[in-house]
Amino acid sequence: MKLDQFPPEMQPYVVPAPGGTYVYECFECGREFGIEELLYTCPHCSSVLMIKDRDWERLKGISGPLWQKIFDYRSMLTVPALRGIYRFHELIGSIMPLESIVYLGEGHTPVVAANERLSQWVGIPFHFKNDGQNPSASFKDRGMASAFSYLNDLIQNRGISNVLAICASTGDTSAAAALYASYLVEGVKSAVLLPQGKVTPQQLGQPLGSGAKVIEIPGVFDDCMKIVEYLSEHFSVALMNSKNAWRILGQESYSYEIAQAFDYEVGNLTVVVPIGNAGNITAILQGFLKLFDLGIIPALPSILGVQSEHANPVYLYYLEKRPDKRRFQPVTVRPSVAQAAMIGNPVSMPRVMRLVEQYRRLAGDEAVQVVEVKEQEIMDAMLMANRNGHISCTQGGECLAALRKAVEEKKISRDRTAVLDATAHALKFAMFQDKYFTNSFEPEFEVIPRDDLRNAPLLVAPPAGMPSPQGGKVLAPDAMRAFVEYTAGSVAELLGLKGR
Ligand SMILES: *Cc1c(COP(=O)(O)O)cnc(C)c1O
Numbered sequence: 412m413k414l415d416q417f418p419p420e421m422q423p424y425v426v427p428a429p430g431g432t433y434v435y436e437c438f439e440c441g442r443e444f445g446i447e448e449l450l451y452t453c454p455h456c457s458s459v460l461m462i463k464d465r466d467w468e469r470l471k472g473i474s475g476p477l478w479q480k481i482f483d484y485r486s487m488l489t490v491p492a493l494r495g496i497y498r499f500h501e502l503i504g505s506i507m508p509l510e511s512i513v514y515l516g517e518g519h520t521p522v523v524a525a526n527e528r529l530s531q532w533v534g535i536p537f538h539f540k541n542d543g544q545n546p547s548a549s550f551k552d553r554g555m556a557s558a559f560s561y562l563n564d565l566i567q568n569r570g571i572s573n574v575l576a577i578c579a580s581t582g583d584t585s586a587a588a589a590l591y592a593s594y595l596v597e598g599v600k601s602a603v604l605l606p607q608g609k610v611t612p613q614q615l616g617q618p619l620g621s622g623a624k625v626i627e628i629p630g631v632f633d634d635c636m637k638i639v640e641y642l643s644e645h646f647s648v649a650l651m652n653s654k655n656a657w658r659i660l661g662q663e664s665y666s667y668e669i670a671q672a673f674d675y676e677v678g679n680l681t682v683v684v685p686i687g688n689a690g691n692i693t694a695i696l697q698g699f700l701k702l703f704d705l706g707i708i709p710a711l712p713s714i715l716g717v718q719s720e721h722a723n724p725v726y727l728y729y730l731e732k733r734p735d736k737r738r739f740q741p742v743t744v745r746p747s748v749a750q751a752a753m754i755g756n757p758v759s760m761p762r763v764m765r766l767v768e769q770y771r772r773l774a775g776d777e778a779v780q781v782v783e784v785k786e787q788e789i790m791d792a793m794l795m796a797n798r799n800g801h802i803s804c805t806q807g808g809e810c811l812a813a814l815r816k817a818v819e820e821k822k823i824s825r826d827r828t829a830v831l832d833a834t835a836h837a838l839k840f841a842m843f844q845d846k847y848f849t850n851s852f853e854p855e856f857e858v859i860p861r862d863d864l865r866n867a868p869l870l871v872a873p874p875a876g877m878p879s880p881q882g883g884k885v886l887a888p889d890a891m892r893a894f895v896e897y898t899a900g901s902v903a904e905l906l907g908l909k910g911r
Pocket residue numbers: 549550551581583584653685686687688689690691692751752804806834835
């Protein structure tokens with residue numbers, strides 16, 4: 412819709428002008444630092460940083476209901492820069508001129524209600540929000556759109572050039588970083604470090620296809636992260652892991668979209684999210700806190716974090732109920748089908764601690780919970796979901812298993828509705844479905860396929876001596892008719908078809 416077609420009272424608000432004053436804020440020592448330079452950790456105390464708008468209070472000059480109208484009307488604009496996560500420009504990148512924004516189709520992923528059968532299996536109604544329907548097929552695109560838009564701003568307006576964007580990855584970060592870097596042909600190259608053999612073939616193919624330098628390292632993600640951190644401390648590179656606070660900022664859009672999809676009434680929702688490096692849960696907590704602070708949502712939803720018991724440091728941390736007795740301990744991970752979250756020492760843990768405390772203060776202790784699930788439960792739940800019309804990855808399956816368990820254990824009351832983060836597309840993790848169907852999981856995974864959830868293709872081949880078109884052979888009309896009749900008969904028998 413064209414700007415002059417909006418109601419006159421909305422026109423001044425629909426297209427945002429750059430505003431605000433952004434700084435990096437250290438949660439640990441409270442110091443603030445300018446954003447002119449790319450900074451990942453606090454120069455004073457080495458803790459992770461968040462981005463803060465020093466002029467945040469100005470946004471309270473607009474009422475919550477008016478903000479709702481602004482975002483709702485803005486969704487009708489056709490300006491590409493505002494079609495993605497920057498619909499919420501004032502909340503996640505207000506300093507950015509629209510010309511710097513990189514939009515590759517990220518955000519506004521569908522919220523799909525579970526059918527009656529699946530809801531009953533879980534115990535409450537719920538929805539998947541399909542973040543696998545982002546351009547590189549995972550939620551990581553939200554954060555990359557933000558981080559690369561800012562890089563683009565630095566290149567266009569602040570004289571930075573020859574950027575090498577680098578990241579360690581469990582697969583999806585590198586796919587997203589390589590995609591956005593490849594779009595910004597001028598001045599940006601990308602390199603990704605992957606744990607050898609610990610990403611799926613699809614995830615390995617993605618950065619290769621985008622033209623990134625792909626470097627495999629023997630070890631797991633946590634090892635790659637150490638190398639990338641060393642590189643970012645000693646060389647001139649742009650770190651694209653979620654240590655980069657711009658990533659967190661962009662990923663907050665997930666919360667904003669949920670709020671908008673539920674007409675800003677989210678007090679009765681439970682948002683379920685898998686935790687790996689803990690960037691996603693950080694962003695989701697922060698996103699809802701911002702909305703609440705501006706009066707855009709009248710109540711906070713509850714948050715249910717989930718980890719596999721093979722990579723569960725955050726779960727173990729919150730197991731201790733008394734905050735003064737909690738001590739964070741990294742764990743050594745074991746193989747997990749939720750491979751994208753297979754992280755033993757989450758970089759964002761200091762952010763999570765701080766935000767969970769803040770969130771619980773406002774919404775009660777039950778408002779943030781963390782549960783763990785078994786590998787078997789993750790696989791069974793993912794397959795159940797996808798047999799009921801969804802396209803969930805293993806991490807989405809992890810959310811479903813967690814929700815079911817939390818409802819069963821009465822950690823979530825039956826009058827709530829849930830939104831599950833299907834963080835990537837099922838196809839990226841097809842390898843685990845295949846291992847399940849062919850009963851070929853390595854013993855460390857501890858997954859035994861359930862017969863009722865297995866599936867396999869059935870070959871219907873003609874008997875020996877009957878010609879078939881195999882290998883592109885062209886059959887004579889009679890032979891072809893014989894082949895079709897025989898094969899159709901076999902298929903009909905297999906499917907139990909009745910004649911007509
Ligand atoms: C990265 C990733 C996660 C984990 O998110 P964190 O922000 O690292 O906690 C979960 N699922 C998928 C598909 C991912 O790519």
